Amino acid sequence: MDDLYREVIIEHYKNPSYRGSLDPHDISFEDENPLCGDHIRVDLRIDANGIVTEAAFDGHGCAISQASADLLLESIIGKSVDQVKQLKKGDVMDLLGIELGPVRLKCALLPLKILKAGVYGLGEATDDLVEAE
Amino acid sequence: MDDLYREVIIEHYKNPSYRGSLDPHDISFEDENPLCGDHIRVDLRIDANGIVTEAAFDGHGCAISQASADLLLESIIGKSVDQVKQLKKGDVMDLLGIELGPVRLKCALLPLKILKAGVYGLGEATDDLVEAE
Amino acid sequence: MTFFNVEKIRKEFPILGQEVRSGVPLVYLDSTATAQKPAVVIDAMDNYYRTTNANIHRGVHYLAEKATSEYEAARLKIANFINANKPREIIYTRNTTESINLVAQSWGRSFLKQGDLIILTEMEHHSNLVPWHMLAQEKDLRLEFIPVTEDGELDQVVYDRLLDEGPKLVAFSHMSNVLGTINPAQEIVRKAKLAGAVTLIDGAQSVPHFDVSVKELGVDFLAFSAHKMVGPTGIGVLWGREELLNAMPPFLGGGDMIKKVLLRSFIPNELPYKFEAGTPAIAEAIGFGAAIDFLNSVGMDNIATHEHALVQSALIKLKTIPSLQVLGENAVNRGGVVSFTLAGIHPHDVAQILDQYGIAIRAGHHCAMPLHDKYGIPASSRASFYLYNTEAEVDHLVETLHKVTEMFA
Amino acid sequence: MTFFNVEKIRKEFPILGQEVRSGVPLVYLDSTATAQKPAVVIDAMDNYYRTTNANIHRGVHYLAEKATSEYEAARLKIANFINANKPREIIYTRNTTESINLVAQSWGRSFLKQGDLIILTEMEHHSNLVPWHMLAQEKDLRLEFIPVTEDGELDQVVYDRLLDEGPKLVAFSHMSNVLGTINPAQEIVRKAKLAGAVTLIDGAQSVPHFDVSVKELGVDFLAFSAHKMVGPTGIGVLWGREELLNAMPPFLGGGDMIKKVLLRSFIPNELPYKFEAGTPAIAEAIGFGAAIDFLNSVGMDNIATHEHALVQSALIKLKTIPSLQVLGENAVNRGGVVSFTLAGIHPHDVAQILDQYGIAIRAGHHCAMPLHDKYGIPASSRASFYLYNTEAEVDHLVETLHKVTEMFA
Ligand SMILES: Cc1ncc(COP(=O)(O)O)c(C=O)c1O
Numbered sequence A, B: 001m002d003d004l005y006r007e008v009i010i011e012h013y014k015n016p017s018y019r020g021s022l023d024p025h026d027i028s029f030e031d032e033n034p035l036c037g038d039h040i041r042v043d044l045r046i047d048a049n050g051i052v053t054e055a056a057f058d059g060h061g062c063a064i065s066q067a068s069a070d071l072l073l074e075s076i077i078g079k080s081v082d083q084v085k086q087l088k089k090g091d092v093m094d095l096l097g098i099e100l101g102p103v104r105l106k107c108a109l110l111p112l113k114i115l116k117a118g119v120y121g122l123g124e125a126t127d128d129l130v131e132a133e
Numbered sequence C, D: 001m002t003f004f005n006v007e008k009i010r011k012e013f014p015i016l017g018q019e020v021r022s023g024v025p026l027v028y029l030d031s032t033a034t035a036q037k038p039a040v041v042i043d044a045m046d047n048y049y050r051t052t053n054a055n056i057h058r059g060v061h062y063l064a065e066k067a068t069s070e071y072e073a074a075r076l077k078i079a080n081f082i083n084a085n086k087p088r089e090i091i092y093t094r095n096t097t098e099s100i101n102l103v104a105q106s107w108g109r110s111f112l113k114q115g116d117l118i119i120l121t122e123m124e125h126h127s128n129l130v131p132w133h134m135l136a137q138e139k140d141l142r143l144e145f146i147p148v149t150e151d152g153e154l155d156q157v158v159y160d161r162l163l164d165e166g167p168k169l170v171a172f173s174h175m176s177n178v179l180g181t182i183n184p185a186q187e188i189v190r191k192a193k194l195a196g197a198v199t200l201i202d203g204a205q206s207v208p209h210f211d212v213s214v215k216e217l218g219v220d221f222l223a224f225s226a227h228k229m230v231g232p233t234g235i236g237v238l239w240g241r242e243e244l245l246n247a248m249p250p251f252l253g254g255g256d257m258i259k260k261v262l263l264r265s266f267i268p269n270e271l272p273y274k275f276e277a278g279t280p281a282i283a284e285a286i287g288f289g290a291a292i293d294f295l296n297s298v299g300m301d302n303i304a305t306h307e308h309a310l311v312q313s314a315l316i317k318l319k320t321i322p323s324l325q326v327l328g329e330n331a332v333n334r335g336g337v338v339s340f341t342l343a344g345i346h347p348h349d350v351a352q353i354l355d356q357y358g359i360a361i362r363a364g365h366h367c368a369m370p371l372h373d374k375y376g377i378p379a380s381s382r383a384s385f386y387l388y389n390t391e392a393e394v395d396h397l398v399e400t401l402h403k404v405t406e407m408f409a
């Protein structure tokens, strides 16, 4: 019935695998979606070869943003920072496996925005980071 | 054919009877319609009994405003200042004998507005003076 | 009191017959954001463009005169609708927001000075906050806020205390777009006047929903939007007392708002044109006039009564959901708005799942972040009712909310 | 180049089939004031209200998402139409007038200081004068004017001299709404940039009538109105360079233009929303998008060529009236506007008599009092042409003007 809330989303929302924090960490960045108050912080550990070895997120928000964060972090473990920099909107949408309107899209992309702002070492998470290029 | 430009209007516009100035005068007032640049000055002589004995106008503008001034002054000779104060939009429209849209109405009523501002001794000719009460 | 038949009213609104998805009819519970439009309003604008369209005021040809007189006729209807003295006190703007900015920038910038106090409330929409933030920053003004009580009402005790500090302006919303609380506007204005303050009412949620008379309220400025009262987007109104409007400098400069222009200076026009620079929203004014006619034909008292019944029934039925918490549940006087939270479920998720069932509600901060901060939440879900909503829709809402809680259980 | 068939085009505009009075068909020669609308534009808005209407940006339900994406799709169309880099550089306003006021009040108030020089021209519309008068008065700025030559063109010699004085802003209309002169915008902008000035083009009369590319022009701000380009009333655009817009403070405060609001402060939103406070003209944006589609389907080059032919023919035929004097007759580059005086006959009388014959022209100062002062006249008559006007209409105009002169002979 509710395709939009595939079980996987509610599952990752209710029982996230990557919720927590990493201390120490190599990269940490947080931001929020002022539209809905969704707030996310991402911590990463990167090894000498530039590979993401550990990842964690914390924050609060809707099922979409929280599940998106959990799925996204799951997907980047073992990837290089350069690969993370290449991630796009489409990658997140594939992970979620649902279609979203413009407002919910912002929720879905918030974790990626924050992740990319973190790995790029930017002071701000702007929409440019995740808009289709 | 052109009902709106009854011959009487074009006639009073081309050959006005009351164009000129009065010096000395008892009342003189001038103003303009900024919308079209119509400008009119009205001079009056009033006798001891408060009766308008002489009247003249000067200025420039469209046929409607100039003919309206000429017809209006013609109509007030011999009237008391109190009667002049009572003049309304309808009186001018009767003199002109035509129907007018809102913009041209302002042209038609400009002389009355100026006349009334003069006899009331106001510093300004406002629309209130001629609006239907 | 004319006879009120909601099914008949619904037929006047083309969009309400629509299915959001095949087999899923639209249940529109988002009129606080914007109202739907009856065919008579849509047709008035359609007809304007097909038969009358012309620029106004400066034209002497047939279409221009017709357009001008229809545009001005709408102004008169609006003036009568809010019981204003004169149509020239009705300034067309884009929306409530622009109306309030007009007051802030024209009146506020001219008449307020460093240290002056403005009283607002904690339940204001951003439209009645940010214009004052901007002005306060520019002129170094003080802003104080009437708190919202647990019950979702304005704290009159604190208000009285703030009045002692000699405010220059008291600006507040007539009805909260989040809590639904209808504030005692007449009383607030009366006290403000006694304290020597100018008063502004944000009527975005009151003028559409019940009878509002500026004379009875005794207020100085009233702002509202056509789109929330079955009229078009792109047009709103600032009503102001003539003396105040006359004393204010122009807001925007350009065509129509002038009497005379020289190369380096100008003389402003008379009211209301002084505040209407450039080609205005002509078709929209005419559509607004049609909306007023429509609301009058239904009767504002009928509308208020209908909404009151719906919201009271909704409040009772929502109590069947244990994890649901209504914001400002106990406000004594409330209009057809219910905002709520569901424990553990984000409002965006609530709204999106309801949407699957055809139910349109809002989720977010509803442009009232400070109020949500006060409740310690980033967002809420909001269902709102208007003249075309039904008891069956209330039931559908409540049933579906039950399903939502089950999904997340 | 697509095939241009004026009779086919006329059929798209419902109003053009109309009789002003029984037996007197409408001859609409007043498109410079406002253009008529094709059915596709009217229907786009009608359809929006019947099927899609909702408030945008903040909504997660079906209608809100559909309305938002249509509203933003229109922005993209407009950006492409003027060859802008990014849709976020397109700010929706009410009209050209508000667009220019936005620049004056946001950019001007922040970046100009006492004694700074603004260069305008003698042929400006009040919309590009009064906002600068207001700002100049507030900040004690200097205004200088590029004179208009006998031929109705801008005096480039004086312009060069003024540039030596180090202007901070050069603001001018791309095409005069009175003279029809098309100014050498690219050249004016190039020189202004060399002098270090920011540039603003009033495109109210250019964007509707020929291809305008902000990239080619090299300009910083461009203002225009939908209603003059077969779109609805109530919506206009300010295009600005992203860096400039980013550096500017907000214009109006309220919903949607914020990222965050606290009780006493706020953080502005990103572009373009930073400048779009409150519920915008949603239906109008969608109608504007339909207007752009329509103009593109006809082809801007076709439109410019058609108007050029009409105005050249009109200029020749009007010479048969000895008492008729065209304003700025010899401008080399001119669009479809002819303003004129008839010796001894006031323009209002001309317009009213023409109206008896179904011909709609403008009479007055056309919101360009200083230009009329320059010509030593209070008013003129103006006929203007657009894509739907015909050679037969030009003939009808000229014949009827002959009749007017006879009446007053
Ligand atoms: C050159 C020019 N600038 C500005 C304007 C003002 O346009 P609007 O009234 O749509 O703001 C006009 C229209 O009359 C114009 O012709």
Ligand SMILES: Cc1ncc(COP(=O)(O)O)c(C=O)c1O
Binding pocket: C032, C033, C095, C096, C097, C098, C125, C127, C128, C173, C175, C176, C177, C202, C204, C205, C225, C236, C367, D254, D255, D277, D278, D279, D280
């Ligand atoms: C109480 C209140 N004030 C102001 C506004 C702003 O209205 P608009 O967006 O039409 O300017 C709204 C609408 O959201 C509102 O509910």
